[in-house]
């Protein structure tokens with residue numbers, strides 16, 4: 001897989017899980033608990049990124065950043081916001 005496309009690929013898989021809600025899908029499990037639950041997971045993972053940065057070292061930091069990005073993508077999907085929307089906003093801000 002092209003590394004530059006991994007965010008879009010995972011986002012597509014997340015959309016599929018939200019539409020189909022298959023058994024055994026973690027995405028389906030947290031989405032079934034509601035947007036508030038997913039939003040709180042984003043908050044929880046953000047705190048874990050901070051703790052990893054301050055006390056736990058690089059490997060743990062990488063793992064927690066990946067967890068945060070995944071949960072953010074789920075929340076974005078529930079908001080109807082795509083990675084392309086975020087890329088556009090970042091592009092607009094670029095100096």
Ligand SMILES: N=c1c2ncn([C@@H]3O[C@H](COP(=O)(O)OP(=O)(O)OP(=O)(O)O)[C@@H](O)[C@H]3O)c2ncn1[C@@H]1O[C@H](COP(=O)(O)O)[C@@H](O)[C@H]1O
Nearest residue numbers: 010013014017024025026027028030041044066067070071
């Ligand atoms: N990238 C991820 C990913 N990163 C982290 N996680 C899950 O996020 C959880 C991490 O949260 P926690 O540490 O709080 O663990 P937890 O205690 O199990 O979570 P809670 O009970 O608190 O909700 C773990 O259970 C991981 O399995 C992910 N789950 C799925 N993906 C991607 O999403 C796709 C769809 O996954 P499914 O929905 O499981 O099919 C997969 O193909 C992956 O690409």
